[in-house]
Amino acid sequence: MFLNCHSWFSFKYGVLKPEALLEEAAKAGVRTLALTDIHCSAGIPDFVRDAPRYGVRPVAGIEFRKGPRLLYIGIAMNNNGLQQLNELLSPHLLDDEAIPERAPALTDVFFIHPFSHAPQQLRPNERVGIRPSDLTRLPFSPWVKRQHELVALMPVTFRRCERTSVRGCEGERVMEPGTLAPSHSLTSSPSKKDYNTHRLLRTVAKNTVVSMLPKEELAQADECFRSEEEVRRIYNDHPQLIANAERVLEQCSIVFDGSDKTRVAFTNDVRADREKLHRDTREGLRYRYPEVTPKVLARMHHELDVIERMGFISYFLINQDLVNYARSRGFFHVGRGSGANSLVAYCLRITDVDPMELDLYFERFINPARKKPPDFDIDFSWKDRDEVYRYVFNKYNSTDGRAGGIHAAQIATYTTFQWRGAIRELGKAVGLPPVEIDALSEGDHGYYSRGRPSAHAKSNEVDKVAQAVVRYGQQLIGMPHHLGIHAGGIVITEKPVTHFSALFRPPKGFPVTQISMLECEDMGLHKFDLLSQRGLGHIRDAVELVQASSHKDQASSLNAGALEACDLKLEPCDFRAAVDIHDIPRFKQDPAIKELLRKGDTIGCFYVESPAMRMLLKKLQVDDYLGLVAASSIIRPGVAESGMMREYLLRHNDPERMKQAIPRLLAIMPETYGVMVYQEDVIKVVHLYGGLDLEESDTVRRGMNLRYRDRPEFKVVEKKFFENCKAFGYPPGEAEEVWRQIQSFASFSFAKGHSASYAVESYQSLYLKAHHPLEFLVGVANNFGGFYRLEFYLHEAKRAGAVIEAPCVNASEELCALVQVEQVNGQWRIANGASLHSPTPIRHSPSDPRIYLGLSNIKSLENESVELILHERRRKGPFLHLEDLLKRVPLSLEQARILIRVGALRFTGKSKPQLLWDLTLLHKPASVTADGDLFITRVEEPRLPDLQHYLLADAYDELDLLGFPLCDPFSLVQAGEWELANGEWNRSDRSVPFTSPHSPFTPPPPFILKRDMPSHIGKRVSMLGYMIHVKSATTQTGNYMSFGSFIDTAGDFWDSTQFPQVAARYPFRGRGVYRLTGVVEEEFGHYSLRTTSMEKLPWKPDPRYGEK
Incomplete structure (x- = not known):
């Protein structure tokens, strides 16, 4: 009877997770159940896996609709039937094809049509569903004589509740389930909470308010489980309908055995695959190890034997094929994950991590007892990854567009409702005003805090509607909102992907499963991770810049993203041409890299640039590969927040501390001082x-x-762990402490091979920073996504000797460009011949390299304007003056104003006020032509009054248009009553009042710089800092504290700590310059300021707008 059950994978319709459906079925004594979500098969794997635990036989299907109208329900007779249903649904989700009004003839599917519009002629596998509400009309229908084609249809969407009515969240009566005749009245009703949640979800889905939601968008009120006795009473006059439904269910069966479903053979021949794997591994062994030792050879044979016995040959060869393709295209990659533990992967050049050097644990990757597939994570540059995707999908998918011809697809994720989003959606659904929605979602306006009344809130402060929004918001948390896309996971299957899941296509254009990676693993599908990161992008771009600079006839203005535009013809990047970026053994011995690591001078370098990581490197005094591998793992939240990072630091710096280690753990992990650091x-x-x-x-x-911890198998091994520890006679509390450490890893720890892969990439970044710092920092700036804002990477470039220039229409490219400037006949010029004359003297040597900010770095400058300027400049050369720019490029008045304000026309020698005045006279968009004027003419310039130009105004324009000033930020500070002059604090004569935290009769503590901190340990001092980054943290008691990172007036980086009392009294108030007072502290060679007071210093007023 229960042929049409909905879970919460009927997005924004169903309210029960698949397991909850099974729980309800077990309570009602239901023995067979069909899960048929609306246009979705995501819930089927978990449903089929969990059903036996509840004594339920699972049946799977899909419900097909056109808008709110039910077309038909497809129920799979077997796994082939599920594939047919997935292939029926997928064209609609992939290419927006209309779902057929009439169910197609599918051999392994039963179709159930609604009674209201069933086709008159049915195929042998088609039935008409009769709901309880249809029974009063059945006797008057021709179908009453064709009862052998009818089935009892009792949809399930809600839990049952012993009530006869449900009230809505606004308090009005929203639903009466008594839609049946008295002889068929119900003895149960849907749960009030479930029904109202469903009603709100439908309102959110239709982007309306509850009062305006059409009735047809809602499930009927009788959609909950009934006992067998209730069902037979309802269908008392038509018992054959129950028998027909049971007969349909008996003919259906779905099984997922978990066996390997990935592509069986890479070459379409299993024997050829084996020969290729052995041959390529032996060749790679000679490449990786000039001298092959017996230990290495034994490891290779052992791995090959296990890989073959486990059936993973094709998995290795497919990954090898992907990296070989990337290498042929000049794409840089990093192989990481537990796959880096494999010598075979190292020989196939999937990874650059030597497992013998690090004594990596191969059994973490593959072992005969492990039934789950191995794990490779292959990172590509964010610019290259999509091309690798296209290679995969073109290679393994048919070109005819059929869903049944798709053997490779991305993996889905389930995007769920979270607190703020749920409250906002529900607030709009019930018509709350925005200010109340904001208050409820933020939880700090006397309403509610994370779903619980705040301590100072009174009951009358929250009306019933708001209370309902908070209550139902809690109900939605964790419920799927829609399907997302895994960061890089794809599956490559032997059978079509539709054998396991329906497919959809997001805007990016690649097919995506409806199941997540956990369901893929349960079904025996190996996940291939093709990830993207910007760290590889900046390494690639920096290497290309270094390579380009080695060409004799190169243009002097190079841009990592615009080499083609510079007419610089380069073959796909050979990373060994100018610098061998893969020469990791040499990097490990490089003194310059060791020095950067010891000092923590790693800003811009992959994975080691954050304040916390730089602090850790200094405390550990890391200067070798193994130390960096460990540091890359202990910085992870799982290790750090459990206290194990702290313990590792103490044991590393104090050997006596190791006596406190649990002896058995120290014996197992001597390399990490008995501290669990890696997943192995x-x-x-x-x-x-x-x-x-x-x-x-x-x-x-x-x-x-x-998500995996809730599974029964995890609970079983947890229990066995403690039983074994008790049997071994371990001291009281020791096993509990070891288990606490294990649990603290959560999902944040790294495999050792993963950390080693990250360390390799860090070394590549470090090499470029040590030996090619400007090319490296331009690469970092142009790939975005670093830990810091662009401003601070440019600060690093200044420290490396570069001059940072504002954007210029004649010198800038789309992104940042490294430019060599020459002085020719008294004029500053770049390679394209453009003059760089500035109205203010240039205080740098002509030989100083310059980094020009890109035109795309200008906020509010449209992409079209950038493209037009660059195209015209390449077509006809540099612009001569403002009039020339306006004649050749069709810029709007506002776009031209932006260019002037940011200083992009300073080459004209005119001030910004002069240029803005000229713009009002010259701007004539209609006069722009494709070819420009035949002769260059100049309009006679009008005589202007003296127009004042303020350097401080330039800084404000830069703040507005670039997001940061190009001048020294400390020069913008208005210090107030006390200010810094000649290295000392003095009384200020400024007219703008500002209150100092110090008494006017007691000067503040001595002002120091970062370099002075070692001589002031334990002393109270003051420091000025331009804020870089703030990290908030929560203490064990739940109080907030913070960590600040700053630049001092000498340009050096320093850190501060604000404990809860100080953090509450002196909160950070956004970007800017701060004056901090506190005590200098030192730990393991790292210096920081423990803050006791702090204030943000105001900027000087913009001179164009007066003191206000």
């Missing part, structure tokens, strides 16, 4: 300390994924 450590500890076998140990490791 979890496997080792659970296996060697807790006595679990390798398969059980891997179950614990997978339990680091919080």
Whole structure:
């Protein structure tokens, strides 16, 4: 009877997760159940997996609709039937094809049509569903004589509740389930909470308010489970309908056995695959190891044997094919994840991590007891990854566009409702004003805090509607909102992907499954991770800049993203042409890199540039590869927040501290002082300390994924761990502490091979920063996405000797460009011949390299304007003056004003006020022609009054249009009553009042710079800092504290700590210059300021607008 059940994968319609459906079915004594979500098959794998635990036989299907109208319900007879349903649905989700009004003839599918518009002629596999509400009309319908084609249809959307009415969230009566005749009255009704949640979800889906939601958008009120007795009473006059429904369900069966479903053979021949893997591995062994030792050879043979026995040959060869293609296209990649533990992967050049050097644990990657597939994460530049995707999809998918010809697809994720989003959606649905929605979602306006009344809120402060929004907002948290896309996961299957899931196509254009990576693993699908990151992008671009600079006839203005535009013809980048970026052994011994690591001078370098990481490097005094590998892992939240990072630091710097380690853990992990740092450590500890076998140990490791911890198999091994520890006689509390450490890893720890891969990429960044700093920093700036804002990468470039220039229509490219300037006949020029004359003297040597900000770095300058300027400049050369620019490029008045304000026309020698005046006279958009004027003419310039130009005004224009000033930010500060002069604090004569935290009769503590901190340990001092970054943290007692990073007036970086009391009293108030007072502290060679007071200093007023 229950042929049409909805879970919460009927997005913004269903309210129950698949397991909740099974729980309700078990309570009602239902033995067979069909999950048929609306246009979705995402819930089927979990439903099929969990059903036996509830004594329910699972049946799978899909419900097809056109808007709110039900077309038909498809129920799969078997796995082939599920594939047919997925292929029926996928064209609609992939290409927006209309779902057929009439169900197609599918051999392994039952179709159930609604009674209201069933076709008159039915195929043998088609039935008409009769709902309880249809029973009163059935006797008057021709179908009453064709009862062998009818089935009892009782949809399920809600839990049951022993009530006869449900009230809406506004308090009005919203639904009466008594839609049946008295003889068929119900003894149960849907849960009030479920029904109202459903009603609100439908309102959110239709982007309306509850009172305006059409009735047909809602499920009927009788859609909940009934006991067998209730069902037979409802269909008492038509028992054959129940028998027909049971007969349909009996003929349906879905099984997912979890066996390998990935592509069986890379070459279409299993034997040829084996030969290729062995041959390529042996060749790679000679490439990687000039001298092959017996230990290396034994490891290779062992791995090949395990890979073959586990059936993973094609998995390795497909990954090898992907990186070979990338290499042939000049794309840089990094292979990481647990796959970096494999010597075979190292020989196939999937990864650059030597597992022998690091003694990596191969069994973390593959072992005979582990049934789950191995894990490779292959990173590409964010600019290159999509082309690799296209290669995969073109190689493994048919070209005819059929869903059934798709064998490669991206993996979905489930985007769920979170607190703020849920409150905002529901607030709009019930018509709350925006100010109340803001208050409820933020939780700090006397309404509610994270779903609980705040301590100072009174009951009458929140009306009933707002209370309902908060209550139902809690109900929505964690419920799927829509399907997303995994960051880089794809599946490549032997059978079509539709055998496992329906497909949809997001705007990016590649097919995506409806199931997540966990469901893929459960179904035996290996995940291939093709990820993108900007770190590889900046390495690639920096290498190309270095390579380009080695060409004799290159243009002197180089841009990492515009080489083609500079008419510089380069072949696909050979990374060994100018610098061998893969020469990791040499990098590991490079003294300049060691020095950068010890000092923590790593801004811009992949994974090691954050304030916390730079602090850790200084405290550990890391200067070698193994130390960097460990640091890359202990900085992760799982290790850091559990206290294990702190313990590692103490044991690293004080060998006596190791005496406090648990002896058994120290014996297992001597390299990391008995501290769990890597995921392999979890496997080792659970296996060697807790006595679990390798398969059980891997179950614990997978339990680091919080979603996996709820599974029964994890609970079983947790119980066994403690039973074994008790049997081994471990001291009281020791096993609990070890388990706490294991749990603290959550989903944040790294495999050692993963950390090693990151360390390799860090070394590549460090090499470029040490030996080609300007090319490197231009690459970082042009790939965005770094830890810091662009301003601070430019600050690093200044420290490396570059002059930072504002955008210029004659010198800038789209992105930042490294430009060499020459002085020719008394004029400053670049390679394209453009003059760089400035109205103010240039105080730099002509030989100083310059970094010109790109035109795209200008806020509010449209992409079209950027493209037009660059195109015209390349077509006919540099612009001569403002009039020439306006004649050749069709700029709007506002776009031209932006260019003038940012200084992009300073080459004219005129001030900004003069140029703005000229613009009002010259701007005539209609006069622009494609070819310009035949002769260059100049309009006689009018005589202007003296127009004042303020350098401070330039800084304000830069703040507005670039987001930061190009001048020294400390020069913009109005210090108030006390100000810095000649290195000392003095009384200020400024007219703008500003209150100092210090008494006018007691000067503040001595002002120091970062370089003075070692001589002031334990002393109270004051420091000026231009804020770089603030990180908030929560103490164990739930109080907030913060960590600040600053630049001092000498340009050096320093850190501060604000404990809860100070953080509450002196909060950060946005970007700017701060004056901090506190005590200098030192730990393991790292200096910081423990703040006792802090204030943000105001900017000087913009002179164009007076003191106000």
